[in-house]
Amino acid sequence: MAERRAFAQKISRTVAAEVRKQISGQYSGSPQLLKNLNIVGSISHHTTVPLTEAVDPVDLEDYLITHPLAVDSGLLRDLIEFPPDDIEVVYSPRDCRTLVSAVPEESEMDPHVRDCIRSYTEDWAIVIRKYHKLGTGFNPNTLDKQKERQKGLPKQVFESDEAPDGNNYQDEQDDLKRRSMSIDDTPRGSWACSIFDLKNSLPDSLLPNLLDRTPNEEIDRQNDDQRKANRHKELFALHPSPDEEEPIERLSVPEVPKEHFGQRLLVKCLSLKFEIEIEPIFASLALYDVKEKKKISENFYFDLNSEQMKGLLRPHVPPAAITTLARSAIFSITYPSQDVFLVIKLEKVLQQGDIGECAEPYMIFKEADATKNKEKLEKLKSQADQFCQRLGKYRMPFAWTAIHLMNIVSSAGSLERDSTEVEISTGERKGSWSERRNSSLVGRRSLERTTSGDDSCNLTSFRPATLTVTNFFKQEGDRLSDEDLYKFLADMRRPSSVLRRLRPITAQLKIDISPAPENPHYCLTPELLQVKLYPDSRVRPTREILEFPARDVYVPNTTYRNLLYIYPQSLNFANRQGSARNITVKVQFMYGEDPSNAMPVIFGKSSCSEFSKEAYTAVVYHNRSPDFHEEIKVKLPATLTDHHHLLFTFYHVSCQQKQNTPLETPVGYTWIPMLQNGRLKTGQFCLPVSLEKPPQAYSVLSPEVPLPGMKWVDNHKGVFNVEVVAVSSIHTQDPYLDKFFALVNALDEHMFPVRIGDMRIMENNLENELKSSIAALNSSQLEPVVRFLYLLLDKLILLVVRPPVIAGQIVNLGQASFEAMASIINRLHKNLEGNHDQHGRNSLLASYIFYVFRLPNTYPNSPSPGPGGLGGSVHYATMARSAVRPASLNLNRSRSLSNSNPDISGTPTSPDDEVRSIIGSKAMDRSCNRMSSHTETSSFLQTLTGRLPTKKLFHEELALQWVVCSGSVRESALQQAWFFFELMVKSMVHHLYFNDKLDAPRKSRFPERFMDDIAALVSTIASDIVSRFQKDTEMVERLNTSLAFFLNDLLSVMDRGFVFSLIKTCYKQAGFSAHHLQP
Known part of the structure; x- marks a missing residue:
């Protein structure tokens, strides 16, 4: 046998499959790897497979330059060349639900409001990879795509699937009974059964042209046409894709950020009728959660009075706006449960007498006895007319009832009809409240809805129901508080409800309840803005009712909303001297102290003007310590000052007409300043009342x-x-967030001192306060952090690239901002586990990167990249790390750690005021040109000052901070490495896009120091993956996947030879570890 040559002895004869099996066996701690590789059996420990040393990657960029493609490469040219126009930055306009954008009308706004509005209105900044769908990482058969393909497909129903129903089924049964026993007993498919079926079957219709001679070509053409008829254009794509033998990790596109809605319920108020009709009655609806003891929606006011009854109030009511004439409302419920009630409250015009006396006629008179009691009814109508003329603008509590919502939903969902009518009686019942839910079932026209699922709390698929509420409870003057209401509602579900023993007010309220359509027409938002598809503004609208979720909802703000709700609760005038007994509270929102300074920002209720300057609470007759159940809704101005306040004026209303006695007498005053040290003042208040005007x-x-x-x-x-509640996408209502935004805005405006809480912060101690406020962000409540997440991240990123100049010194906040970001991101990951995709990416953060994040503006007084950018302030330094690092800081690609120091900074460049103003004006003139906003400003500065201002680039600073961080900060960053990787890649793409470098040679796109930091970062993370894979498998899998996607993204924008060297580094570290782990 011939002797083998030396090089041949080093060649591994082991096939690749055995190598993969051995490696997978060594990494058997990961169940995901075992699943993906489908390892079967075991590998002998006596045989070890030597790992081939990774070869040095080719310098692809140099190779492509030295080996240009031949001109006549033909069709293969497109396969060989990477498309130069693959990456594109697109600014996509936001989809606005309303016909008019929900932005404030004020021309002057403070910086925080301006930043919030910019965050809610600027276009999405999206990085598009045009040819991504041609790669293996693209999967066209996503779940959403499958659903889209299946839309409009007819349901395939076969005879065996059809359920027998109705008369046809009965006829078949009768026919079977008439047959002989021999036929009935004949097995299906037997000869006898076939003969019987054949003899009794109808003849088939004749086939026309059956015997005609037709050319084969014509037959083929007809068959081809028939096959194409009604054929789905993607027929085979309808079938789910088979499981891949070697699964490819793919990233899904995150959802577009949008306004949150829960399950939506449409309630239509059809009619309200009492036994006697003598005066107008005013109604409202709201949702309450008994278990949480919380009102979970704002009030919906509706007017079902006849025109005759409305006419009694004309002297007191201005012409009704169309927005106040709604009789249908859409309620949103994020957390539906068995404890949700729909509460209906009724009020009437104030009159002399307590509630029981005023309600007595409604309980004793019957419509059938109208003729017999004609004189008494005429007298009641005359009295009601007098009270309406004199006291028409005052109300008094009258009656209430409640509907156990989930009983109606479950009852409607279990019925066979397409829609149902349910009569609900709340008095003189034989059973409990829940047992009296479908005493009367009457068919209505079909609304073409179907029921799916048996979930009793599902509000999206139950059958529409018409409810007839027949009885109401009389309001008790001393039991009007919400606590009393919760006790009543809890008692309703008990079999021995005390409410059954109460004497009811007989009435008939008809309402429709159904799942809300996806895109209803003629709909108004809680701010009374018209939702799109509003063809005619004269049509009676449907109101969207704002939800107050029973528990926190973690969704970032995407629209401008600034509402205030005022809830007067109780008043104690027992120790007040005088005869103040019929007490009402007038509520005004003031921008000054003069009576004419009341602002028309209070929302109207029903059949009145859209906004008013004042609102009155209902009067409890002859009660010096009344409870209130009022809700007053206010449209907050975008910018508040120290002079904005709520003014409460208490009046005694004289119900009896006396000479020289005014209708209303002021008996007290109190107020709430809207701002306290710059923060919106909300919450529970127990206020003293002044006897005199303030x-x-x-x-x-x-x-x-x-x-x-x-x-x-x-x-x-x-x-x-009184309780004051704000629902605002402007005011954070969190002290830590308020302090952070206030300090950042003070830097923007250079306005010192800054008053925050009881502190007065001067410029000389601003640095410490700013750093402490950044560190304290971790102490803020999670819900406001999520609501203002996008703006918060934007501000932290801005502090990284534009460190402020305080007292003439540059304050580098890059490290503190990076730590805050890592902490916030990790906190979201731990607390919002239900928002993660298959790779552990939080959907809120993924949406921020994909749609919201853009390069911060690094030039003072120039617009941010892209449309909709707002100019910044001149009080930030534009600086960078020194262009030439000291010798001790030089980084070589072979090093595994970066020795860069993020605190080393260059000299700040600060042009004088004249230059600054010229720059600002020229930059604004060019704000529409996003491509050149950076380069033109730089060139202009260079022309005026003789030097090009240095700047920090976010991706460079991010890589630097990540490399040098340590301890818990580094651990937090590793846990959510995907976020920082994707943020870095998007920053790199934006930088290339705005500097026209996407067409530049790849080797010259990024500086060497940045590539050194990337190399150090990849090396350390690869080491972490190798060293931790047996300790924390789940975390290592996420980290490994994040690193793989990062390297994949770098291949699109960086020097590919450099990226190949990073891949080699990872491979070597993994291979070295695997080699040492072998027994």
């Missing part, structure tokens, strides 16, 4: 402050309880 400059002080010379009820004790 003095000048009262609005900047709290009523708790003892003002000299003022008289107070009950010695300045708190006697008025």
